[in-house]
Amino acid sequence: MSIKIKTAEEIEKLRIAGQLAAEVLDMIEPFVVPGVTTGELNERIHKHITEVQDGIPATLGYHGFPASSCISINQVVCHGIPGPKKLKKGDIVNIDVTVIKDGYHGDTSxxxxxxxxxxxxxxxxxxxxxxxxxxxxxxKPDATLYDVALAIQNHAEANNYTVVKEYCGHGIGAEFHEEPQVLHYAAEELKDIVLKEGMVFTIEPMINMGKADIKLLPDNWTVVTKDRKLTAQWEHTLVVTKDGYEIFTLRKDEKPFLP
Incomplete structure (x- = not known):
C-alpha cells in the first residue's frame, strides 16, 4: 500500500478545495425543503460549483455517474442519483459533494x-x-486507522445501530480516491496503518438503524439498506498534523459534535 504524504503546497490546495465543498453544503441548506426535487438541488449545486466557484464537480461523469452530487434519502445508504423525486416532510437526506479546484479534491457530506x-x-x-x-x-501521528474505526463502531453499536462495511473513507488528493481505505469497523488489518503527518483522507461512516446489510439497485449506483430501514452518514476530509488533525471541510460555524 502506497499512502501519499502531501506537501505543504498540496495541503494548501486541498484546504481550498475542502473549504469550497463545505461552502456548497452551506449554500444548499435553505433549499432542502418539502416539495423540492433532488434534481433541482443538484442543478443548484452544479451551477454553484461551476459558475460561482469556478470548480469542477468531481462526481459528474466519474465512472459514468450522471450528476454533480449524490443525494441519498431515508433508506438510501449512498450514491443516490438526483432526479424528479420530491423531498417530503419527515425525510432525512444526505447530500455528498466533491469539488475539484486547481487539480485537488475536497469531499464532504x-x-x-x-x-x-x-x-x-x-x-x-x-x-x-x-x-x-x-x-x-x-x-494524530502514530495512532492507527484501527483506533478511528473502533471509536466509530463502539459508539454506533452502543446505540443499537450498525456500521456499513462495504463502503469506506479514502485517501484523497489529486486523485478522488487514493490509499488508504478508511474502514469504519474494527478490522484487524487497520492496526497496520499508522497515521503520519501529511496524510489526507476522508472519514465518512454510514450508520444503519437496522441491520448492516445493503443492496445495490439495478441502476448500479444507488445503495440501499436491505431491510429498508433508515441510514445516515456524515463526512469530512482532514489532514494529519504534527499534533493532531485539521479538517479541510469544516462548515461555517461548525463545531466538534461529540456525545
Missing amino acids: RMFEVGDVKPYAARLNKVARECLWLGIEQV
Missing part, C-alpha cells in the same frame, strides 16, 4: 432533516454525526 422528522430519525442523525467526530478525535 452531511445529513439534512426535511421539516419535522420523527424522533428516531433525528436520533440516528445525531448518533451518526457523533460517530464521525469520535473517529476524527482519534486522528
Whole structure:
C-alpha cells in the first residue's frame, strides 16, 4: 500500500478545495425543503460549483455517474442519483459533494432533516454525526486507522445501530480516491496503518438503524439498506498534523459534535 504524504503546497490546495465543498453544503441548506426535487438541488449545486466557484464537480461523469452530487434519502445508504423525486416532510437526506479546484479534491457530506422528522430519525442523525467526530478525535501521528474505526463502531453499536462495511473513507488528493481505505469497523488489518503527518483522507461512516446489510439497485449506483430501514452518514476530509488533525471541510460555524 502506497499512502501519499502531501506537501505543504498540496495541503494548501486541498484546504481550498475542502473549504469550497463545505461552502456548497452551506449554500444548499435553505433549499432542502418539502416539495423540492433532488434534481433541482443538484442543478443548484452544479451551477454553484461551476459558475460561482469556478470548480469542477468531481462526481459528474466519474465512472459514468450522471450528476454533480449524490443525494441519498431515508433508506438510501449512498450514491443516490438526483432526479424528479420530491423531498417530503419527515425525510432525512444526505447530500455528498466533491469539488475539484486547481487539480485537488475536497469531499464532504452531511445529513439534512426535511421539516419535522420523527424522533428516531433525528436520533440516528445525531448518533451518526457523533460517530464521525469520535473517529476524527482519534486522528494524530502514530495512532492507527484501527483506533478511528473502533471509536466509530463502539459508539454506533452502543446505540443499537450498525456500521456499513462495504463502503469506506479514502485517501484523497489529486486523485478522488487514493490509499488508504478508511474502514469504519474494527478490522484487524487497520492496526497496520499508522497515521503520519501529511496524510489526507476522508472519514465518512454510514450508520444503519437496522441491520448492516445493503443492496445495490439495478441502476448500479444507488445503495440501499436491505431491510429498508433508515441510514445516515456524515463526512469530512482532514489532514494529519504534527499534533493532531485539521479538517479541510469544516462548515461555517461548525463545531466538534461529540456525545
